[in-house]
Amino acid sequence: MSASERIKxxxxxxxxxxxxxxxxxxxLFIGIIxxxxxxIGYILFKxxxxxxxxxxxxxxxxxxxxxxxxxxxxxxxxxKARPFTTVDDLQKVKGIGPVTLDKLRPRVxxxx
Numbered sequence: 001m002s003a004s005e006r007i008k009x010x011x012x013x014x015x016x017x018x019x020x021x022x023x024x025x026x027x028l029f030i031g032i033i034x035x036x037x038x039x040i041g042y043i044l045f046k047x048x049x050x051x052x053x054x055x056x057x058x059x060x061x062x063x064x065x066x067x068x069x070x071x072x073x074x075x076x077x078x079x080k081a082r083p084f085t086t087v088d089d090l091q092k093v094k095g096i097g098p099v100t101l102d103k104l105r106p107r108v109x110x111x112x
Contacts (some may be wrong), residue, residue: 053109056084067107069100084110 054063055080064075074095081093087108088098096104 003010051106055083055111056087056090057111068103070094070104085111 029038054067056064061075061079062074064070064078065072070078074093077093077095078090081089084090087105087110089106089110090100090104091098
């Protein structure tokens with residue numbers, strides 16, 4: 001076997017190894033992108049599920065504090081004033097006036 005044939009054979013092996021490495025890198029890249037898309041989808045779906053109206057009779061203080069105009073003290077006052085039969089019952093809670101009630105009305109509900 002001549003020297004040129006040996007060089008050609010080595011180059012062919014290197015090209016083949018490089019092509020296999022390229023395929024592996026592409027698969028790794030696709031896997032990383034797929035994992036990223038799944039993670040983002042999960043986060044968005046979870047936020048979608050959590051974004052529904054807040055049940056005044058069942059929500060935790062932390063969940064109540066996510067509502068506009070409701071801080072820690074108001075959240076505790078809402079919890080102490082339970083049970084609510086209508087959303088308008090919120091007017092009985094200290095710290096919630098007509099303006100705050102109008103902001104809360106589309107974001108809250110009373111459970112069964």
